[in-house]
Amino acid sequence: MGMITTQDGTQIFFKDWGPKDAQPIVFHHGWPLSGDDWDAQMLFFLREGYRVIAHDRRGHGRSSQVGDGHDMDHYAADVAAVTAHLDLRNAVHIGHSTGGGEATRYVARHGQGNGRVAKLVIIGAVPPIMVKTEDYPGGLPIEVFDGFRQQLAANRAQFYLDVASGPFYGFNRAGAQVSPGAIQNWWRQGMMGGAKAHYDGIKAFSETDFTADLKAIEVPALVMHGGDDQIVPIANSALLAAPLLKRGTLKVYDGFSHGMCTTHPDVVNPDLLSFVRA
Numbered sequence: 001m002g003m004i005t006t007q008d009g010t011q012i013f014f015k016d017w018g019p020k021d022a023q024p025i026v027f028h029h030g031w032p033l034s035g036d037d038w039d040a041q042m043l044f045f046l047r048e049g050y051r052v053i054a055h056d057r058r059g060h061g062r063s064s065q066v067g068d069g070h071d072m073d074h075y076a077a078d079v080a081a082v083t084a085h086l087d088l089r090n091a092v093h094i095g096h097s098t099g100g101g102e103a104t105r106y107v108a109r110h111g112q113g114n115g116r117v118a119k120l121v122i123i124g125a126v127p128p129i130m131v132k133t134e135d136y137p138g139g140l141p142i143e144v145f146d147g148f149r150q151q152l153a154a155n156r157a158q159f160y161l162d163v164a165s166g167p168f169y170g171f172n173r174a175g176a177q178v179s180p181g182a183i184q185n186w187w188r189q190g191m192m193g194g195a196k197a198h199y200d201g202i203k204a205f206s207e208t209d210f211t212a213d214l215k216a217i218e219v220p221a222l223v224m225h226g227g228d229d230q231i232v233p234i235a236n237s238a239l240l241a242a243p244l245l246k247r248g249t250l251k252v253y254d255g256f257s258h259g260m261c262t263t264h265p266d267v268v269n270p271d272l273l274s275f276v277r278a
Helices: 035-047 072-086 098-109 142-165 180-192 195-207 211-216 238-244 265-277
Strands: 002-005 011-017 024-028 051-055 091-096 117-123 221-226 248-253
Touching: 002 072, 011 035, 011 072, 024 035, 024 072, 024 098, 035 051, 035 091, 035 180, 035 265, 051 072, 072 098, 091 098, 098 117, 098 195, 098 211, 117 265, 142 180, 142 195, 211 238, 221 238, 221 265, 238 248, 248 265
Parallel strands: 024 051, 024 091, 091 117, 117 221, 221 248
Antiparallel strands: 002 011, 011 051
16 A cells, blocks of 8 residues: 655555556546445456556545545546556556546546556446537436535435445345445445545536547557446447447446446456456
């Protein structure tokens, strides 16, 4: 575990496990969580002999609860600072949800042409853009995200409990096998971070347009998405993002939720490994 200080004075926490000469895999977590959300994947890849790294986004987890810089440009620059500090080469970057947007922007703007990035994976990710626009009329209305902000400001603790126990893992579906531990762990991670960062982060994950980033990515990329994702609907995300990637592959998991890395690591992890090794 470690901590770096970025150029604007923000402290970014990161975990770095495994052989330093092994191929690195960098994990980018979703909103409003932390690097801990990747436990099942980090332990899996550690056993396979890889070096695994996960950071806490600014304002999230154990990183500084700064009042500004909660946008994709800063998120990607913070990742660049971590990768430069660790001098990571030939890394595979794996991002979930908001972290998928962060990883996409990092690879497009910081990770190519310098030997740092080998491949990209985005899972249940927000690109190309979540909110409804003229270019993406199938997006979600801005009122949806205004509602998120309202609920967060009114009672963040209850809002996070509702998200984790309902749509995030698909626990609101009939016949779902509900995991109280997963719900509590999601809530724990969320409440570790700062309310300001999470509030501002809603704009970052919903209104950022990643179209140009996706088109600029040259490395092989895998787009994974749950067919029953209630948080980032597949029709306006993965199905549009994958064709924009020069070397993109789309893999859809029928019936899987947004949180499929936690609910189905037995399925997700081997598929990730196959892509990394290919």
